[in-house]
Amino acid sequence: MTIRRLVLIALAALPLGRVLPAQTPAAPAPAAPKLREFPKDSAGRLIFARETFTYNRAGRRDPFASLIATGDIRPLVEDLSLTGVIIDPAGRNSIALLKDVSTSQLYRARVGSVFGRVRVGAIRPREVVLVIDEFGFSRQETLMLQAPSREKTP
Numbered sequence: 001m002t003i004r005r006l007v008l009i010a011l012a013a014l015p016l017g018r019v020l021p022a023q024t025p026a027a028p029a030p031a032a033p034k035l036r037e038f039p040k041d042s043a044g045r046l047i048f049a050r051e052t053f054t055y056n057r058a059g060r061r062d063p064f065a066s067l068i069a070t071g072d073i074r075p076l077v078e079d080l081s082l083t084g085v086i087i088d089p090a091g092r093n094s095i096a097l098l099k100d101v102s103t104s105q106l107y108r109a110r111v112g113s114v115f116g117r118v119r120v121g122a123i124r125p126r127e128v129v130l131v132i133d134e135f136g137f138s139r140q141e142t143l144m145l146q147a148p149s150r151e152k153t154p
Contacts, residue, residue, distance in 0.1 A: 075100040075107075075115055077132055082143040087125055094123040098143070 039047045055063070075098075083106075084097035098107040098115075107113075109120045109128070122129040126145045131138055 075103070075105070075118065077118060077130060077141050080118070080143060082128055082145050085123060085125060085128070085145055087123070096120065096123045096128040098128070
């Protein structure tokens with residue numbers, strides 16, 4: 001018989017599930033991984049470091065406050081009417097008189113004045129240019145001074 005045939009017969013005679021011992025010396029078992037140490041307070045409780053967020057207001061509104069409840073969207077351009085214009089010939093101190101018809105509130109506006117989302121861009125003898133900032137976009141609206149009616153009530 002050949003050696004090959006003898007090995008096959010010996011293997012067939014072994015019971016199933018039995019593992020032959022290894023011929024090489026056993027390797028040392030790997031060391032258990034070292035667990036990370038977390039910071040603890042004097043009572044032995046874990047200390048958690050939490051991420052914090054700060055909001056720099058610097059002239060901006062609170063992003064979590066309701067626009068309707070705070071009135072930051074007032075006045076609406078649709079509710080404003082131009083009631084008068086006082087022109088400075090030098091152009092620096094012109095004043096526009098605006099009225100919010102829904103609340104009857106009066107505004108004295110100069111160039112650069114801000115009311116909610118509305119900013120005064122220019123004041124001319126019979127008109128005011130308003131710049132409206134909405135959701136990152138700006139648009140311009142012009143309010144014209146209405147000519148006084150010629151009719152007089154007796």
